[in-house]
Every structure is written in C-alpha cells, then in structure tokens.
Amino acid sequence: MRRGNLVLASDSPALHTDQYELGNLQGALRSGVASRLAVFELFARRLPEGRRYGVFAGLGRLLDRLENFRFTAEQLRWLNETQVADAGTRGRLEGQRFTGDVWAYQEGDLYFPNSPLLTVVAPFAEAVLLETICLSICNWDSGIASSASRMVTAARGLPITEMGTRRTHEEAAIDAARAAYIAGFSATSNMEAGYRYGIPVTGTAAHCFTMAHRDELTAFRAQVASQGPETTLLVDTYDLQQGIRNAVAAAGPELGGVRIDSGDLLSELPKARQLLDSLGARQARIVLTGGLDEYAMDELSLGAAGGFGSGERLIAHPSPGFVYKLVAIADSDDPEEPLRRVSKRSASKLSLGGRKWAYRRFDASRFITAEDLLVSDSAPESPPAGLPLQERVVGEGRILLRRSVEEARAFHQQAKCRLRPEQLSIQAGPPAILARPSEESP
Amino acid sequence: MRRGNLVLASDSPALHTDQYELGNLQGALRSGVASRLAVFELFARRLPEGRRYGVFAGLGRLLDRLENFRFTAEQLRWLNETQVADAGTRGRLEGQRFTGDVWAYQEGDLYFPNSPLLTVVAPFAEAVLLETICLSICNWDSGIASSASRMVTAARGLPITEMGTRRTHEEAAIDAARAAYIAGFSATSNMEAGYRYGIPVTGTAAHCFTMAHRDELTAFRAQVASQGPETTLLVDTYDLQQGIRNAVAAAGPELGGVRIDSGDLLSELPKARQLLDSLGARQARIVLTGGLDEYAMDELSLGAAGGFGSGERLIAHPSPGFVYKLVAIADSDDPEEPLRRVSKRSASKLSLGGRKWAYRRFDASRFITAEDLLVSDSAPESPPAGLPLQERVVGEGRILLRRSVEEARAFHQQAKCRLRPEQLSIQAGPPAILARPSEESP
Structure with a gap:
C-alpha cells in the first residue's frame, strides 16, 4: 500500500x-578517522516530564530512506559550487552507499531512559552522515506515537481518529497519522496517509458544509442523501440542542452519529446523550473533537462518548529528545583492533560509552521488571536472562528485516500489556523503569 | 534554486x-451547492499567548502546491476502492483543477488577530478541498517565522543559524529553515534547504568528531587542517576551559570561533571571552547553541556572544492556530446573485461573516496604528485610507504573482520596522493592534 510514496522514495535523502x-x-x-569502524547509538537521556514510558516509531520509514541514501551527481556539483565539501570529500561521497549494520528495537516497542533504540555500526564516514535523518525521523514519529499511546489508554477502548494534518507541515502530518496508528489510533482523517500506508481513513462533516446551505436542516438532509442515515452529522455550528434535533429530523432514529467540536464537552455530553435518546436515536454515537488531550479523554471516556478525534494536542507533543551519539570507535583500520569506548563529559550530558545490548526482564505475571544493558563490542556469547530487544535490521548495507505498519501496531499493543496499570497511568510520575548496565558489564 | 524540489513538486498534493x-x-x-461561488478566508482568531504580532509565511510553497492540485487517475481508483467518494464525486474530480482566485498578504508580512491572510474565491467544490493544505502550510511556516522573528529581535543583530532539523520531521525541517530565513535568520544547518531554496548553509563541528579522535587537540588539528584556522571549533566535549586552550593551540590566535553547546552559558560566556582574549584570539567569535530561546538570546546578546544557533526551541513553537472559514456563498448559480454572508455561532468561536478587504494605517513616523477590514463582495470602488494588504496572487486558477524567498525576507525586515520597539518586545503583552471592521462597513 505504499504506492503514493514511490516518487518520494526515489528522491535521495542524502x-x-x-x-x-x-x-x-x-x-x-584528513586525520584517517573516516575509515575507522564506529558505533553510534540513538537513545533518550530521559523521558518527557512525568511520562512513564515512550513508544519507538519511525524505523520502517528510516529503512526506506537509508536504502536511498546516496549523493547524486547534481548534489555533488552543488556541494562544489557552494564549497561545502572539498574535492577529496566529494570524491569519497561519489558512489558511497551505506555498507554497515543497523540494529534496532522493534517499531512499536516501548522505550525508557537510555534504551539503545538504534545502533549503527559502520565506518565513521558513513555512520556520521546518518545522524540528522535518524534523529528527524525517530524524534518525530516516536514523539507522536508516545503521546498517541497515552490517549489510547485514556480513551478506554473508544476509537480515536487522528485529525492533526491542518496543524502541522503537510508531510509531517502523513507520518504523524502513521505513528498514531501504530500507537493504537483507529483511523486518520488524512487521505494521503490512507493512500500511502493503508491506514483506515474516516471523516464526518465540516462547519462550512452546514453554513454553505440556507439552513442546517437542508445541509443535514443533503449529507444524509449523500452518505446515508448512518453518517455522522456535525451539530454545533449554531445551537447544539437544535442541531441534534435537526440531525434526527434529517436522518431519523437510525442516525449513525453526531460530532460535537466546541463548548464544555463534559457538561454537553450527558445532555446530548439524553436528547438523542429522547428522540429515539439510541444507537447514535457521539464523537467528540476540538483540542482534546489524554486528560480530557480520560474524563470523557467515563461518560457517554462514542469516540474521539485528536489533532492539535497530538501535534503539540513533547519531543522525545533523542540523541545520536558515538559510543565506540576503532583507533586503527585493523579489523581486529578492539573498539575504544567514548563518552562526552560536558555539563549534564554524561553518557555511558560502549556498545550496548539490551535485555528486558519480566516477573511471573509477565510485567516488565528491568531492562539490562550489557556493554560489549560484539553480541554476547552467553546472553543474560531476559528478552533481547535488538534485531539486526540492516546487514552490510542491505535491509534484512522489514515489518509492516500493521505488525508495528500489533507489536505495540502487545508490548503495552507488559506494563502494570500504574505504569500506564497518564498522571505524572517517574519512568516505569530505567534501562541500565547489568552487573555483568565490565 | 529549487532544483531539489522538482520531484516533489510534480507529485500531486490532492x-x-x-x-x-x-x-x-x-x-x-447532491444539494447543488457545489457549483456556488464561495469565499473562504484564512486567519487567526488570536495570537499565541503574550505575542504582539505574527509573521505570515508559506505562501510561496502554497502556490507551488496549488498549481499541482489535481487528482490523478490512480488516486481516483483508490477513492473508488476505499469507497471514500461515489461515482458522481469521482467524475467531478476527474480533470478538476482550481479555477478560482486567491488573494493574499505578502509572504513575510505581519499579521494580527483577524487579518484575512488568504482569501480563496471559487466554486464551493474547489475551494472546500483546499482547506487542509492551506492550513498545513500556513500554520507550520507562519508558526516558525513568528517565533524566529522574535529571536531575531532578541539577538540584536547577531547572526542566528537555524539548526532544528533533528528535532522535527525531515520535510518539515526544510520548510522550517525557509520560514526562519524569511524571518531574518542568517543561515541554516540543513543542506537540503540550501539546495532547494538557496538559503545560506553553515556548520561547525560535532561532539562525535572530537570523540572519534584519541584526544581533543588531535581532533581540532584535523579540523583546522581541513577547514583552515578560521573554522569554528566545538570546545565543550570534555572541559570547556581546556577546550578553548586546545582550540587556540590548534588554530593559533587567528582562530575563527568557538562553539559552546552546554552548561550555564550566561556565566561561561564572559569567562570564555576572557580566556580567548588572554590567549590572543581576540577575533574569535563565540557561537552559542543548546536549547536557546528568545529570552536566552535577549540576555546573551548583551554580552560577548558572536552568534547563536537555534533548533529545539524554534521547532517547539506555539501554533498560530489559523482557521480556514467559509465567510460568504452564493445561494444560486446566477453570477449576479449577491453573496450571503455566513458565520459560525458556536461557543467561543464567533467570527465575522463576509469577504474582507484589509488596509493598514500608519502615523506620521510610519508606525502602524490600525488595520481596517472593509466587508464587501468585490474590491471597494473607493478604498479607505491606508495601504491595501492583499494582492491577487492567483487569477482564474493561474498563478499571477510569485515572489522569491529573498523578497519575502526583505519584505519582513521592512514590515517589522513599522512596529514600535514596545510592539516588538518579546515580553508578554497584548497584540500591537487588532484587525477590525472599519466604520464604513455596512
């Protein structure tokens, strides 16, 4: 279902x-470091304030971009014109493609502070160029998925439609829809996201549709004539109560649903339900939209809500703040040379050097108890207890493992069940766990 | 300079x-409204909390997208498969292109609450489909430009480089660089933005570059060998004071600059300046980065700073919250039929119906005093006092007026001079003015 993406994907992201x-x-x-084997890791030092967990998303998109990451002749001419790169550097870039390995957590998995979500192992010259695209994709997609997952919890099983396109850049919007779907949203309003990624697309009606007609009842009748009585009518353009009466007048008691997009939803919701019931439209769902966040959904989902739409507050999510850090590098071109572990020591940005292998442990009820990081240049011969979290997704530059959006969505749902209810809480609290070096690490 | 955009631009945004x-x-x-002449306006009901003005950006990008806004045969097949549109609707969309007019404020202009930044006049069927793309582009680009303009004020003439790519979606980042440049940033770190839009591109060095070498001095020597002594060295990987000593040791007193990316910049800045001076590097600029916003720049620009980089805090800007509202529509297909003015009346979302013509008035010192909105279906025969703010940029579906990024940048600089210093303040306060109906309006 990625037909719409073909043009974009053939464009080099270099x-x-x-x-x-x-x-x-x-x-x-110049210094000879370019050819040395290097290990970079992508991780978050901390979660956004009060968050218990994060959701890793974007890997599928990143693999697509990585596959096309090479400098075109025209780009190299431009690097010359603008003197961004000297002749030697351009010569190195010409025809260069990624030849290294990438290890990653599964898309849709949970993460915690220090989880090594992405490990890039390649000559320094290749790995260093991937910093920006890795961070752009993972920060955006994971930021959306992490916020969306909280909303899904708060909605208590009610469907949520992603509606944020108008609030952000048109391309970012498409991938926001993808990330929200991975995190458990049921659909998106964005048609391109449906076309490109196969995500279910849904919609109701706009205020302008009502206003374009001489009166609300005429507008509702036109919508019902076009979409059938099971459509969802937008009832708050003029007066909410009258809007509901007009909706039932137009569609009859088999009205599918109404959407309310403004006002004090907590007090309007029971009144709207009562009125719909009294008019015989007992099956009509009430869909709520308009600046809803997880806290609003948490309250509203205890009432008569039938579903939510979320845009503005999903788009305005806190950034995961991922960084992409060099953690180890060889000091010669000798492939037998052990890697030197490196870490930054500047103020408040201390990080743990060395390549990390992550294992997650669970208790007897299968809830997460710990995430252990084993520091080692190569895969440990006798792995510690726990589930290994990293998969080799790129080997010697070739994509080894691709998972679909549906697989990532299923994986997230399953991963989330490994958190206790208090660890899924949307209220502010500490991270459920911290990923940390296991005792076996040297 | 839009070479890199060719592939994207040929892709239909429909x-x-x-x-x-x-x-x-x-x-x-179904109801016959599709063919009626309609007027939609894009505006903000209010500015983000405490802001004095906003900056309109994105128009140039929107015109590019509008030109290609048509449904492809493959997209229409998909609309059929997924039953999003019935046969009659698909028939209407086949070959449909925009045939209407668009009036707009100049890109780079200031805006205030209710400024009618974009006016789309077209059959309802065409104008209604543009809501999402108009809002996506204008909300993102104007949001970035509005925040960037405040940083430019706070930087008091010091250059600012846009560095936000890693913090947001990879395509959103490119257009963030464009919007920040329009608002007065001097450069971007994003190479694609340079390639696509001709924006100056700049860069220093990364912590990983230092860490990839056996020690900091070796790394600095390699950078100086490659970039010359006028390069900017990143001095806070390990110890800031020692980093500065190593920088001067590597480049000599003709060192171009140092970058500090962490720590308490307000206290580090004078110490760094003093040390550079004492080592003879009196010309070396100190570039400050790391989570800076306009308030930090305001304080730091009073000291020895030589320039700033801004990423994280620019990307995390408040949304302008633009809406795209139907304000007038004909009630028949008769071209002589006067338009019916419409407005929503739901809770807290009242808006003024009717097509608006905007004029800005100035005092004798050429500072803005008012923005008048004249409500009228067609251009007023005797316009009121003041500068007309809207230009017809699309006529009968054809782009009439394209301005370059450089023109938008120059226009913003000029427009900003029309605000008094207190209206340019970054401290919280009321909007400089409100655009409002002039007394002549019926």
Whole structure:
C-alpha cells in the first residue's frame, strides 16, 4: 500500500543532513578517522516530564530512506559550487552507499531512559552522515506515537481518529497519522496517509458544509442523501440542542452519529446523550473533537462518548529528545583492533560509552521488571536472562528485516500489556523503569 | 534554486486533504451547492499567548502546491476502492483543477488577530478541498517565522543559524529553515534547504568528531587542517576551559570561533571571552547553541556572544492556530446573485461573516496604528485610507504573482520596522493592534 510514496522514495535523502556532518567527514578524511569502524547509538537521556514510558516509531520509514541514501551527481556539483565539501570529500561521497549494520528495537516497542533504540555500526564516514535523518525521523514519529499511546489508554477502548494534518507541515502530518496508528489510533482523517500506508481513513462533516446551505436542516438532509442515515452529522455550528434535533429530523432514529467540536464537552455530553435518546436515536454515537488531550479523554471516556478525534494536542507533543551519539570507535583500520569506548563529559550530558545490548526482564505475571544493558563490542556469547530487544535490521548495507505498519501496531499493543496499570497511568510520575548496565558489564 | 524540489513538486498534493472535505463535496454535489461561488478566508482568531504580532509565511510553497492540485487517475481508483467518494464525486474530480482566485498578504508580512491572510474565491467544490493544505502550510511556516522573528529581535543583530532539523520531521525541517530565513535568520544547518531554496548553509563541528579522535587537540588539528584556522571549533566535549586552550593551540590566535553547546552559558560566556582574549584570539567569535530561546538570546546578546544557533526551541513553537472559514456563498448559480454572508455561532468561536478587504494605517513616523477590514463582495470602488494588504496572487486558477524567498525576507525586515520597539518586545503583552471592521462597513 505504499504506492503514493514511490516518487518520494526515489528522491535521495542524502542532503537531509546538517552541514557539520560533512565538515566532520572532511576533517576525518584528513586525520584517517573516516575509515575507522564506529558505533553510534540513538537513545533518550530521559523521558518527557512525568511520562512513564515512550513508544519507538519511525524505523520502517528510516529503512526506506537509508536504502536511498546516496549523493547524486547534481548534489555533488552543488556541494562544489557552494564549497561545502572539498574535492577529496566529494570524491569519497561519489558512489558511497551505506555498507554497515543497523540494529534496532522493534517499531512499536516501548522505550525508557537510555534504551539503545538504534545502533549503527559502520565506518565513521558513513555512520556520521546518518545522524540528522535518524534523529528527524525517530524524534518525530516516536514523539507522536508516545503521546498517541497515552490517549489510547485514556480513551478506554473508544476509537480515536487522528485529525492533526491542518496543524502541522503537510508531510509531517502523513507520518504523524502513521505513528498514531501504530500507537493504537483507529483511523486518520488524512487521505494521503490512507493512500500511502493503508491506514483506515474516516471523516464526518465540516462547519462550512452546514453554513454553505440556507439552513442546517437542508445541509443535514443533503449529507444524509449523500452518505446515508448512518453518517455522522456535525451539530454545533449554531445551537447544539437544535442541531441534534435537526440531525434526527434529517436522518431519523437510525442516525449513525453526531460530532460535537466546541463548548464544555463534559457538561454537553450527558445532555446530548439524553436528547438523542429522547428522540429515539439510541444507537447514535457521539464523537467528540476540538483540542482534546489524554486528560480530557480520560474524563470523557467515563461518560457517554462514542469516540474521539485528536489533532492539535497530538501535534503539540513533547519531543522525545533523542540523541545520536558515538559510543565506540576503532583507533586503527585493523579489523581486529578492539573498539575504544567514548563518552562526552560536558555539563549534564554524561553518557555511558560502549556498545550496548539490551535485555528486558519480566516477573511471573509477565510485567516488565528491568531492562539490562550489557556493554560489549560484539553480541554476547552467553546472553543474560531476559528478552533481547535488538534485531539486526540492516546487514552490510542491505535491509534484512522489514515489518509492516500493521505488525508495528500489533507489536505495540502487545508490548503495552507488559506494563502494570500504574505504569500506564497518564498522571505524572517517574519512568516505569530505567534501562541500565547489568552487573555483568565490565 | 529549487532544483531539489522538482520531484516533489510534480507529485500531486490532492490527497493532502482531510477525508471530510470529500464528504462535504459529495453532499454539496447532491444539494447543488457545489457549483456556488464561495469565499473562504484564512486567519487567526488570536495570537499565541503574550505575542504582539505574527509573521505570515508559506505562501510561496502554497502556490507551488496549488498549481499541482489535481487528482490523478490512480488516486481516483483508490477513492473508488476505499469507497471514500461515489461515482458522481469521482467524475467531478476527474480533470478538476482550481479555477478560482486567491488573494493574499505578502509572504513575510505581519499579521494580527483577524487579518484575512488568504482569501480563496471559487466554486464551493474547489475551494472546500483546499482547506487542509492551506492550513498545513500556513500554520507550520507562519508558526516558525513568528517565533524566529522574535529571536531575531532578541539577538540584536547577531547572526542566528537555524539548526532544528533533528528535532522535527525531515520535510518539515526544510520548510522550517525557509520560514526562519524569511524571518531574518542568517543561515541554516540543513543542506537540503540550501539546495532547494538557496538559503545560506553553515556548520561547525560535532561532539562525535572530537570523540572519534584519541584526544581533543588531535581532533581540532584535523579540523583546522581541513577547514583552515578560521573554522569554528566545538570546545565543550570534555572541559570547556581546556577546550578553548586546545582550540587556540590548534588554530593559533587567528582562530575563527568557538562553539559552546552546554552548561550555564550566561556565566561561561564572559569567562570564555576572557580566556580567548588572554590567549590572543581576540577575533574569535563565540557561537552559542543548546536549547536557546528568545529570552536566552535577549540576555546573551548583551554580552560577548558572536552568534547563536537555534533548533529545539524554534521547532517547539506555539501554533498560530489559523482557521480556514467559509465567510460568504452564493445561494444560486446566477453570477449576479449577491453573496450571503455566513458565520459560525458556536461557543467561543464567533467570527465575522463576509469577504474582507484589509488596509493598514500608519502615523506620521510610519508606525502602524490600525488595520481596517472593509466587508464587501468585490474590491471597494473607493478604498479607505491606508495601504491595501492583499494582492491577487492567483487569477482564474493561474498563478499571477510569485515572489522569491529573498523578497519575502526583505519584505519582513521592512514590515517589522513599522512596529514600535514596545510592539516588538518579546515580553508578554497584548497584540500591537487588532484587525477590525472599519466604520464604513455596512
């Protein structure tokens, strides 16, 4: 179902890169570091304030981009014109493609502070250029998925439609719909997301449709004539109570649903339910939209709500703040040379050096108890207890493992069941766990 | 300089549309409203909390998208498969292109509550489909430009580089760089933005570059060998003071600059300046980065800063909250029929019906005093006092007026001079003015 993406995917993402990466490469070619085997990890130092867990999303998109990550002749000409890269650097970039390995958590999995979500193992020259695109994709997609997952919890099984397109960049919107769907939203309003990724698409009606007609009842009749009585009518353009009466007048008691997009929803909801029932439209669902966040959904889902739409508050999510850090590098081109573990020591940005292997442990009820990080250059010969969280998704530059959006969605649902109810709470609290070095680490 | 955009631009944006727009269209075809002349306006009901003004950006991008806004045969097949649109609706969409007019404020202009930034005049069937793409582009681009403009004020003439790519979706990042440049940033770190839009691109060095070498001095020497002594060295990977000493040791007193990306910048800045001076590097600029917002820049620009980078806090900007509202529609297909003015009356979302013509008035010192809105179906025969703010940019579906990114940037700089210093303040306060109906309006 990725037909719409073909044009985009053939476009090289190589310039989706901060200039300093090319500067780094140029200096590294000079010093001999460019060819050294390097390990970069993508992780979050902490979760956004009060969050208990995060949701990793974006991996599928990143693999698509990685496959096309090479500099075109025209891009290289431009790097020359603008003197961003010298002749030696351009020569190195010409024909360069990624030849390394990528290990990753599954898309849809949970993460905690320090979880090594992505591990890139490649010559420094190749791995350093991927920083920006890895962070752009993972920060955006995981930020949306993490907020969406909280809304799904708060909605208590009621369906949520992603409706944020108008609130953000048109391309970001499509991938927000994808990430929200992975996190458990049931549909999106964005048609391109449906076309490109096969996500269910849904919609109701706009205020302008009502206003374009001489009166509300005429508008509702036109919508029912076009969509059938099972349609969802938008009832708050003028007066909510009158709107509901008009809706039932137009569609009859078999009216599918009404949407309310404004006002004090907590007090309007029971009144709307009562009125619909009194008019015989007992089956009509009440869909609520208009700046809803997880806290609003938490309250409203205890009442007569039939579903939610979320846009504005999903788009305005806190960033996961992922970083992409060099954690180990060889000090010579000798493939037998052990890697030197590196870490930054500047103020408040301390991080743990060395390549990490992550294992998750569970108690007898299958709830998560710990995430252990084993520091080792290569896969441990005798792995510790727990479920290994990383998969090799790229080997010597070739994509080894692709999972669909549906698989990521199913995986998230399953992963979320491994958190206790208090760890799924939307109220502010500490992270459910911290990923940390296991005792076996040297 | 839009070479990189060619592939994207040829891709139809028609599915960048919320599904309910198609539902609206289908109902409107049924009721006869689809062919009626309609006027939609894009505006903000209010500015984000405490803001004095907003900056309109995205128009150039929107015109590009509008030009290609048509449904492809493959998209129509998909609309059939997924039953989003019935046969009559698909028939209407086949070959449909925009045939209407668009009036707009200039890109880079200021806006205030109710400024009618975009006016779309077209048959309802065409105008209703543009809601989502108009809002996506204008909300994102104007949100970035509005926040960037405040940072430019706070930086007091010091250059600011846009560095937000890693914090947001990879395509949103490119257009964030464009919007920030329009608002007065001097450059971007995003190479694709340079390639696509001709924006100056700049960069320094990454922490991983330092860590990839055996020690900091070796790394700095490699960078200087590659970039020359006028390069900017990143000095806070391990110890800031030692980093500065290593920088001068590597580049000599002709060192171009240092970048500090962490720590308490207000206290580090004077110490760094003093140390650089004492080592003879009096010309070396100190570039500050790391989560800076306009308030930080306001304080730091009073000290020894030589420039800023901004990413995280620019990307996490408040949304302008633009809406795209039907304000007038004909009640028959007769071209002589006067338009019916419409407005929503639901809770807290009251808006002014009718098509608006905007004029800005100035005092003798050329500072803005008012923005008058004249409500009239057609251009007023005797316009009121003041500068007309809207231009016809699309006429009968053809782009009439395209301005470059450089023109938008120059226009913003000029428009900003029309605000008094207190109206440019970054401290919270009321909007400088409210756009409101002039007394001549009926």
